[in-house]
Amino acid sequence: MNVAPLIRSGDALIVLLGAGMVGGLGWHYWQGGLADKVVIRAGGKVFREVALSRDQDIAVPGPLGMSLIRVEKRRVRILADPSPRQYCVRQGWLQQVGEMALCLPNQVSIELTGQNKPYDSLNY
């Protein structure tokens, strides 16, 4: 089926505007910007806030033992954690504002923040 005669000029305009809107939404919601800082929480309390500018490893104590957090090349990940399912370790590197990893039941979490925090996921 030849679609060209079915599309009128205004239709093409609306489809293009729609595509622009989809692109704009994607850019707005999925490019939160690169993070500047990581907030490390243990047992619900802020343990440390660390700038991502310096590469380092941080050990955070939890009820099960130490969670190891690595900051490298402006990214951050949970390197090791004693929690059984290892979800937070498998999440891998985080670098966008608003991304977070939560280790349960060791009660250790990391959350990336930047200049403009899009929303507060922990305090909702």
Add this chain to the structure above:
Amino acid sequence: MTASTTDFILHPSAEDHQVARMAAVALGLTVLESAIPSPIPGVKPGLANIVTLIVLARYGWRMATWVSLLRVVAGSLLFGSLLTPGFFLSLAGALCSLVLLAAASRLPARWFGPVSHSVLAAFAHIAGQMALVFVWLIPHAGILYLLPLFAAAALLFGTVNGLIAAHYLAQQP
């Protein structure tokens, strides 16, 4: 048996029959569509809207509204989802689409055809649904992360449905 005084007889007009016929076709498409597995929950092609578009082009907005709302209500009866969240999501999407179609159908037909109507209605549909999800079910900004995905699906399926409706209308004027 004598008719009691509470009996009343409906006299369906030709237009009523037409509405019922079109709503039945839309229902058939809804049932057909539910058999198609969707890779992402919540993303559906919305094939029944092709019928709404055709009715809008042929008989006007009032009849399209009848067909669309009958389809939502009768469809929920078929699936047993009347008054469940899924029903209200369908209803919110359909109402938003119809409001936008009321405006869009006044655009000059020389330039704006079923494809325009379909894309605009699809966007209105997800906007209405997301608004209802946000205020009622999940009042968390995290669901906005899904918006680009749903908007892309609306654009794709809106365009395809619009083309199908335009094709049908061109074949059988």
